[in-house]
Amino acid sequence: MPESKGRDHKASAYTPPRSSKAVEPNPTWWAPVFITLLVLGLLWIVVYYISEYKYPIGSIGVWNLGIGFVLLMGGFIMTMRWR
Secondary structure (H helix, E strand, C coil): CCCCCCCCCCCCCCCCCCCCCCCCCCCCCHHHHHHHHHHHHHHHHHHHHHCCCCCCCHHHCCHHHHHHHHHHHHHHHHHHCCC
C-alpha cells in the first residue's frame, strides 16, 4: 500500500494582507454624543410612559416611542464605530 505524503512542511502559514489605512481614533465629541443619544432616548420613552402618554409631545401619540427608539438606535450605532 502506498504511503500518504501528508502535508508539505515547507509551506508557510497564512499571513493576511496588510491594510493600507491606519485606524484613526474617533474625534473627542464622539463619546459624549453617543452617550447623550442613549440617555435622551431612554428618558424620552420613560417620560412618555410615566406621564400616561401626554408628554414629551402629546399630539403625536405613539410616535413618541418611535422618536425614543430612533435616538437609542443612533446611540447604539455610534457605539459600534467607537475606537
